[in-house]
Amino acid sequence: MSEIQKQIDLSTQIAGVKLKSPFVLASGPLSFDAEGMIRAYRAGAGACVTKTLRDNAAINPVPHIGSFGRDTLINCEKWSDFDADIWIEKEIPKAKKEGVVVIGSIGHTPEEAKNLVKAVADAGADMIELVSYSEDTMIPMVDIACRNANIPIICKMSPNWPDPASTAVKCLEAGAQAISAIDSIGPTLKIDIYNARPEMNSEDGYGWMSGSAIRPIAIRIVSEIARKDCKELIGIGGVTKAEEAVEMLMAGAGAVGVCSIAMLKGIGVFEKLNKNLSKLLAELGYSSIEAVKGAALPNFPKKEIIGTLDFKFDESLCTKCKKCEIVCCYLARKLEFPQMKLDEDLCRYCGLCISTCPTGALKGKVSV
Template identity: 45%
Template sequence: MADLTTTLFGITMPSPFILASGPLSYDATGLWEAYRAGAGGVTTKTLRLEHAINPTPHMVVPRSSNLRGTLFNTEKWADLPWQQWVEQELPAMQGHPGVLIASIGHTPAEGEVIAGPVAATGVVNAIECVAYTKDTIVGLVRTVRERTDLPILAKLTFNWGDDLYPAAEAALDAGADGFTAIDSIGPTLQIDIETGQPTIGGVGNKAWMSGAAIRPVAQAVVAELVARFGVPVIGTGGIIQAEDAVEMTMVGATALGVCTAPLLRGLEWFGKTHAKLSAWLDAHGYARLSEVRGAALPHLHAVEDTQPLVFAFDPMKCTKCDLCVVLCPYDARTMAGDRPKSPDLKQILDEQRCRYCGLCVEVCKPAALTYGNWPR
């Protein structure tokens, strides 16, 4: 079995998967359950001066089958007082395996009060700073750094748009050692079309989206952070299956944060996905997960590529579904011949109409139509 051992801030974890801050990390019991299920690390709910009172309901799944593995939520931060975390929940984590991350938010004033006592418990390995604005995250990191020598992760959100990377750089300057990327995306709104009613509680019934739908966004952010700053990043957002974990690692993630997958599939997800990830690596000739870390980064293009694509067609694979013809937005493809998987089949491309978008190759399930010069 391939070795999935992962090191974060000098601490060895038996698995790359870290339970992200969320419903499953509600208290020490939840954290221990995640460890026993196979998590290599855990992150507490975000501690604030005022404990949360959540709207109801505050977790719903999308009504569209096209958004499987995705979750909408209006859940807030820790609903236990921060003092209880310091006095009971964190001390109960004594002797924990792997990494224990304490999440603190959302303002410098809160970090000033909470960070010292959290660090003083002696059981926390790192602190994750969470804020809603780029300016606040920098101040929070600076305040926490003044109160502890523990590694600090700045949790970043795609919701900051163009300010994300300047905020990341400023957080490093303020004392952060790495990042958690990304937080959930939103706001979102879902309506039950049978009743016209919203599906989730909260002001305006607007929610935050996590899970499969945000993984490509998370990966773009992780890749950019690793390329720009070269510091540890816990790639978080949309890892549902072992192949997702491989992809997130290939864009440079040091460790893998997960929340939605174990929520929707149960804590046994950790053990099952660990085994499947190890098996994938074995099947592809890798002895350890670290061998694929950052493997995709050298292949990312520094400039835009506009070279026309070259297509290859294998008539013996073609099932004559005609999707490449029907779905071509430019009406550039036609097919000659009627018998599936026959040497008589021919693909005819009108190069004057073709824009080389690649949709025809993407919809060809039997891979009868492929590229001759991509990737490059």
């Protein structure tokens, strides 16, 4: 690690709770018990969210998790398959004893919030994350949680609601201290083509999607919530590498939830994410998470930008992969190395050639 990297401050705060790293193990199979959370925390996670606690332990169909394309999952897994008492009496205290910053996930109804919030807080959780299938139940859950706990309350937004950004504002007005966004997207469907049936064995064959495929939706919703002046925000959804974490942070998140990629690549991704994020922030000129947080928000366009692109080609960076030529739907670009040719009469300045260049050999600046 370079001296500059060592100077990068990766610590952050959510609702006054300090995290050693911006990466949070989001609620899921890896946080099924204290040992799972301890492993993630030791690997570099700044905090860990428990599996969601409810009044009754879950019984899951089989199978209930499957691959859904590159770094993407489908699942019909429910909440924790432990009784809440096990979490309260054993798992949360055990994780806290090992120094884990614990966020207790509680769902999905006001009645369950009334039954569980105080006990989870008393067990040592640093924060509470409320989860609901319905917007209508979230605000009553916030009210109950705030009356029953003296620790920060986080509300998790669902992308399946009509307007999660407006719901986030209502939650904050009701007393929540922070927002996490987003939950998984669905319902979705995957067909097992070899057996001509749904791959998930839920009651309707449907599941919920997480991982890389949902990232653009997650970043959009995070930015919308941040632009409504939410300063305490955990961005969750599809982050697999440092560059994507920076996107989430620039969109307004102060911490980044990670789940699917850790399931697919192993808990060691946290160490890799921290190392690569430190290096990338140094390259971009940011000294801390606070410095990069929300950096993109002032730069959202106020209207459509119409113009052209001034292209620049650096042959020293070119690998001759010809991706720029392959993706040009209009046959406007031709690589005859070391020359890059462009037919300006055919080019629509869509920008795909720039976006797909793997080395940055081809760049473009908007000219209005």
